Amino acid sequence: MIQISDVSHQISGLPILTDVTFTLPKGGITALIGPNGAGKSTLLSLMARLSKVQTGAISFDGADVSTTPTQALAKRLSILRQDNSVSARLTVEDLVGFGRYPHHKGRPNAEDHRLVQEALAAMALMPLRQRFLDELSGGQRQRAFVAMVLAQDTDYVLLDEPLNYLDMKHARQMMERLRDTAREQGKSFVIVIHDINFAAAYADRIVALKNGRLHAVGTPKDIVTRPMLKQVFDLDIIVENIRNLPVAIHQIAPFPERQEHP
Amino acid sequence: MPSDRFAQMALPQTGQAPLDRARARVLILGALSLVALGLFLTLGVPGGAWGFALPFRAGKLVALVLVAYAIATSTQLFHAATRNQILTPAIMGFDALYLMLQAGSVFFIGAMATQDLDPILKFSLEVIVMMVFSTGLFLWLFSTQARDLYLLVLVGIIFGTLFRSLSSFISRMIDPNDFVVVQGATFAQFNTVNIDLLWISLVLCAFTVPVLWLLRHQFDVLALGRDTAINLGLPYRRVMLITFATVGLLVSVSTALVGPVTFFGLLVTHLAYRLLPGARFGPTWIAASLVAVITLVGGQAVFEHVLGFKGTLSVVIDLLGGLVFLTLLLKGAQR
Numbered sequence: 303m304i305q306i307s308d309v310s311h312q313i314s315g316l317p318i319l320t321d322v323t324f325t326l327p328k329g330g331i332t333a334l335i336g337p338n339g340a341g342k343s344t345l346l347s348l349m350a351r352l353s354k355v356q357t358g359a360i361s362f363d364g365a366d367v368s369t370t371p372t373q374a375l376a377k378r379l380s381i382l383r384q385d386n387s388v389s390a391r392l393t394v395e396d397l398v399g400f401g402r403y404p405h406h407k408g409r410p411n412a413e414d415h416r417l418v419q420e421a422l423a424a425m426a427l428m429p430l431r432q433r434f435l436d437e438l439s440g441g442q443r444q445r446a447f448v449a450m451v452l453a454q455d456t457d458y459v460l461l462d463e464p465l466n467y468l469d470m471k472h473a474r475q476m477m478e479r480l481r482d483t484a485r486e487q488g489k490s491f492v493i494v495i496h497d498i499n500f501a502a503a504y505a506d507r508i509v510a511l512k513n514g515r516l517h518a519v520g521t522p523k524d525i526v527t528r529p530m531l532k533q534v535f536d537l538d539i540i541v542e543n544i545r546n547l548p549v550a551i552h553q554i555a556p557f558p559e560r561q562e563h564p
Numbered sequence: 565m566p567s568d569r570f571a572q573m574a575l576p577q578t579g580q581a582p583l584d585r586a587r588a589r590v591l592i593l594g595a596l597s598l599v600a601l602g603l604f605l606t607l608g609v610p611g612g613a614w615g616f617a618l619p620f621r622a623g624k625l626v627a628l629v630l631v632a633y634a635i636a637t638s639t640q641l642f643h644a645a646t647r648n649q650i651l652t653p654a655i656m657g658f659d660a661l662y663l664m665l666q667a668g669s670v671f672f673i674g675a676m677a678t679q680d681l682d683p684i685l686k687f688s689l690e691v692i693v694m695m696v697f698s699t700g701l702f703l704w705l706f707s708t709q710a711r712d713l714y715l716l717v718l719v720g721i722i723f724g725t726l727f728r729s730l731s732s733f734i735s736r737m738i739d740p741n742d743f744v745v746v747q748g749a750t751f752a753q754f755n756t757v758n759i760d761l762l763w764i765s766l767v768l769c770a771f772t773v774p775v776l777w778l779l780r781h782q783f784d785v786l787a788l789g790r791d792t793a794i795n796l797g798l799p800y801r802r803v804m805l806i807t808f809a810t811v812g813l814l815v816s817v818s819t820a821l822v823g824p825v826t827f828f829g830l831l832v833t834h835l836a837y838r839l840l841p842g843a844r845f846g847p848t849w850i851a852a853s854l855v856a857v858i859t860l861v862g863g864q865a866v867f868e869h870v871l872g873f874k875g876t877l878s879v880v881i882d883l884l885g886g887l888v889f890l891t892l893l894l895k896g897a898q899r
């Protein structure tokens with residue numbers, strides 16, 4: 303269970319997050335949505351102890367991120383940042399191998415090797431595993447970073463826009479893998495997603511942030527509605543029900559109700 | 565299907581082949597280092613002078629090996645901690661910081677007192693001050709957000725100039741007799757090393773070897789950057805602190821022994837990165853140290869004992885290293 307209580311965050315005096323409180327049950331996929339600058343990435347880095355919690359508290363299964371030893375947390379939760387780069391010259395396989403570091407501390411065993419191969423396969427990276435990272439396309443590199451986080455094999459996985467740079471096929475494959483992993487292994491994913499339709503199709507629940515405040519928490523059916531999206535994004539979006547899934551047609555302005563015909 | 569054929573082509577490559585190649589290259593470097601050591605000890609010794617030449621050269625040899633180790637190691641540590649492979653402690657002006665501290669101690673304590681002070685005690689104090697200063701400065705510069713490389717190059721140039729002018733300013737304020745004490749050590753001299761400090765330097769360097777070896781996996785994680793390192797459970801601040809303190813110690817050792825060498829570290833680490841592409845900190849560290857020994861000891865053997873040019877190796881090394889620096893900067897600019 304993830305507990306976020308009364309979290310506020312300021313950067314040089316400006317409020318970035320204000321009184322954010324919510325609880326997520328263990329297991330399943332939670333989509334974190336909200337406009338640019340809403341504070342999604344900030345919240346995720348607080349959750350992953352990349353920034354210090356200023357006010358409030360965040361805990362995973364009762365372990366407070368501010369007080370639990372960082373080595374212990376690394377076996378329990380992992381994070382993918384929104385922007386990833388490495389300056390070291392690494393192969394894909396080496397990078398993914400680092401995901402096992404919290405468990406083996408530099409001495410990988412057969413189990414570590416197996417999990418690395420699994421993560422590589424899950425992100426369709428087997429043919430690319432000997433390549434250096436700077437020899438990959440943007441989407442391939444993104445998949446390598448996600449594979450590293452998956453290899454870390456933690457109960458809680460925070461992913462900041464993992465679908466960045468991915469084509470349709472790999473985006474769908476990634477979401478299917480995450481959903482299967484969540485179901486089969488009981489893992490919990492918190493995923494920042496901009497494509498609301500991916501959130502609707504794969505998330506068990508959606509958390510909407512706006513202006514640094516929690517706006518709403520609910521199931522896709524609760525959140526992906528025309529009035530709610532209007533509130534969160536200040537945008538009029540048509541939502542259709544297709545095969546029992548809410549589908550937002552956000553790319554174009556709503557049609558005028560009555561088209562003029564000559 | 566083309567993608568399957570590609571997969572098959574890539575599959576037979578296992579992780580073992582590059583590892584074996586890396587091991588072979590490190591072994592070759594080790595053999596070359598031994599050759600360099602041998603040449604340095606024996607080249608151009610006139611018959612009958614062995615009894616005198618050998619112990620004399622052996623002392624200098626140890627000093628050069630320590631300098632090679634210290635510069636290669638401090639540079640590679642710096643690269644891991646700052647996530648760039650262009651800046652080095654020397655380029656950031658930290659050998660100049662050491663010289664400034666030295667001049668400052670002459671100024672505040674006085675040359676007489678400085679000369680009376682046990683050189684080993686004085687050096688130990690300088691090393692400690694240097695470790696504190698460099699740790700503070702580096703942490704202040706690098707522990708916050710990732711900074712723009714060009715900004716850092718600029719900061720390095722400003723620091724270097726600042727420290728150098730401060731030490732020459734201090735030198736001018738102290739009286740001319742004291743000035744000689746400072747003047748001796750402001751540029752690299754490979755043929756006249758500071759033998760007084762040999763033993764303490766040897767002890768300090770020997771102390772860093774097991775510490776760094778135990779931490780080698782942590783340096784690999786450190787090089788992935790702050791966020792990834794924390795995500796993987798690295799005690800980030802502690803490792804950064806150890807890294808920068810060690811860099812301060814090693815810069816003090818090399819600067820005290822031979823004086824500042826700006827681009828040597830860059831030259832040897834990049835040769836090592838090229839020789840072992842994608843290798844971990846441990847093997848690269850060994851390779852960089854060996855490359856440094858080969859360059860410094862072998863170079864000095866040839867320059868001093870064959871060509872008879874006494875003071876020119878540092879110029880040549882800095883010229884080559886400077887070219888590497890320019891190339892890297894320009895390549896970085898294209899990206």
Ligand SMILES: Nc1ncnc2c1ncn2[C@@H]1O[C@H](COP(=O)(O)OP(=O)(O)OP(=O)(O)O)[C@@H](O)[C@H]1O
Nearest residue numbers: 313314318336337338339340341342343344345384
């Ligand atoms: N280092 C910083 N200094 C000042 N302000 C910052 C800093 N980092 C983030 N902010 C501000 O904090 C707010 C929240 O940023 P955050 O990155 O969390 O947004 P986000 O919801 O992830 O947005 P996006 O969808 O664009 O990724 C933004 O208004 C941003 O301008």
Ligand SMILES: [Mg+2]
Nearest residue numbers: 342343344384
């Ligand atoms: Mg963001």
